Amino acid sequence: MEVAAPRPSPGLIWTASACRPAGRLFEARTADEAVCRVRRFGIAVLRAVLPVSLVSMWHAECLQVLRNLQGPPNRGKGIIGHPIVDASLAELLGADYAAYQLAVDVPYQGSEHQPLHSDVVRAVDAGLDVEPPSMISVNFPLVDIHEENGPLEILPGSQEVSLTAAPALLAKRHLRRVLLSRGDIVLRDLRTLHRGSPNRCSQPRPLAVWGFAKASAISGHLRGGRRTGTGGAFASRISIPEEVEAALEARKMQVAGLFMAAPHPAFDPFVKATAAKRSGWIS
Numbered sequence: 001m002e003v004a005a006p007r008p009s010p011g012l013i014w015t016a017s018a019c020r021p022a023g024r025l026f027e028a029r030t031a032d033e034a035v036c037r038v039r040r041f042g043i044a045v046l047r048a049v050l051p052v053s054l055v056s057m058w059h060a061e062c063l064q065v066l067r068n069l070q071g072p073p074n075r076g077k078g079i080i081g082h083p084i085v086d087a088s089l090a091e092l093l094g095a096d097y098a099a100y101q102l103a104v105d106v107p108y109q110g111s112e113h114q115p116l117h118s119d120v121v122r123a124v125d126a127g128l129d130v131e132p133p134s135m136i137s138v139n140f141p142l143v144d145i146h147e148e149n150g151p152l153e154i155l156p157g158s159q160e161v162s163l164t165a166a167p168a169l170l171a172k173r174h175l176r177r178v179l180l181s182r183g184d185i186v187l188r189d190l191r192t193l194h195r196g197s198p199n200r201c202s203q204p205r206p207l208a209v210w211g212f213a214k215a216s217a218i219s220g221h222l223r224g225g226r227r228t229g230t231g232g233a234f235a236s237r238i239s240i241p242e243e244v245e246a247a248l249e250a251r252k253m254q255v256a257g258l259f260m261a262a263p264h265p266a267f268d269p270f271v272k273a274t275a276a277k278r279s280g281w282i283s
């Protein structure tokens with residue numbers, strides 16, 4: 001019998017107005033600062049990392065995909081292996097971390113506040129011992145995100161605070177709106193309580209998300225083999241054009257999940273069996 005994977009709680013409904021702009025609170029300029037912010041607040045913002053022209057190209061492609069969901073393969077070469085992002089993720093997740101998801105969150109005009117939620121099932125909500133994060137998302141906006149088009153709202157330092165204890169923290173600490181420009185990137189511990197806010201503009205607001213996890217946490221088919229991880233990171237289909245894959249350095253291939261530096265012993269036979277017939281797709 002198939003057992004359904006546990007899903008995070010739908011979250012906590014909280015008053016819409018209880019939020020302030022984050023200002024420079026989460027900003028980091030180096031990997032050390034980014035790691036420090038993620039550990040303290042559950043989030044770090046790195047300004048002007050990606051070329052705006054590249055982000056604009058992704059935006060145009062994203063709109064095309066939204067118009068026609070049969071669009072071209074996803075892209076993300078500009079993030080994989082970026083020195084600050086790579087050093088931060090290696091420190092937070094371990095050097096053998098890998099990508100397991102590439103997606104966009106796109107609220108349209110008329111969207112509403114989400115409940116305050118975690119994106120993963122958390123030990124703290126089950127009364128279990130808290131462990132360091134096993135999943136970090138790297139978000140980057142494809143348009144500038146301002147007060148009116150649905151900024152992400154986050155409760156700083158809530159990554160190890162249970163939903164039951166969250167109202168007490170909210171009584172002391174404000175939710176913060178994360179305003180972003182094209183080119184900025186965000187590192188976010190998926191356990192940190194957050195919510196999407198209403199997009200009041202006529203244009204959709206795409207926020208891309210690269211999901212990264214400890215290698216041992218990823219389940220599913222990933223290039224190089226099948227994994228049965230322990231941390232709730234389910235590998236989604238991330239396609240990389242063959243010519244891009246051919247040009248990747250070894251480190252970027254590892255981060256993209258194209259091979260595992262040290263395959264987990266549990267999956268090793270499968271990795272060996274499938275290595276010979278790699279299709280060029282993560283699926």
Ligand SMILES: O=C(O)CCC(=O)C(=O)O
Pocket residue numbers: 105106107114119150151152153194195196197207
């Ligand atoms: O896109 C956003 O602003 C937040 C989306 C989100 O938190 C979610 O869908 O889990």
